[in-house]
Amino acid sequence: EVQLVESGGGLVKPGASLKLSCVASGFTFSDYWMSWVRQTPGKTMEWIGDIKYDGSYTNYAPSLKNRFTISRDNAKSTLYLQMSNVRSEDTATYYCTRDRIYRYNYYFDYWGQGVMVTVSS
């Protein structure tokens, strides 16, 4: 059974940094691209970025590229999201997803349960 379990969320102050983790199981982690997606309290969904199966390439939403960094450790089957200089608008539930490709189009076939990040002073 595919499982994605996020952790590392919580209450953080504006300007701080935070690192989220996502431990994968039930599939060969190193075979898949992975993404982070967030959902605001108002339910708006936003794709943050993705990372190639071997970690050699990352792609980000332009609005987040300068503050967010995605990495992975295939030996630990773990995906990471490093968030820096966080702002109140980063308050959201953060999901890690497994990516699949169909005719050059990526979509998300498995989602973790999500981890909440609240940015507030």
Next chain:
Amino acid sequence: DTVLTQSPALAVSPGERVTISCRASESVSTGMHWYQQKPGQQPKLLIYGASNLESGVPARFSGSGSGTDFTLTIDPVEADDTATYFCQQSWNDPYTFGAGTKLELK
């Protein structure tokens, strides 16, 4: 960015047929995917590539469309289908989502 527009809410009776639309601000070819999200849960993939049913998803769900206009159809609707349905495109960078359509059962 490609903007995806969905109607905010629909209310139908069990047993009826419902269509949920998603319109893209520019062509996304068939790079459109649909997800179901129930309250307090993570999204679940229903349809990928505009019309391909994900394994394990009931055949009551179907998708159609290409270019800028897409439809998710549920026929017949069951009480368990109460949820918010999101479309997502991956043809243009960055990937974007619609705001979601909340489906309620009468």
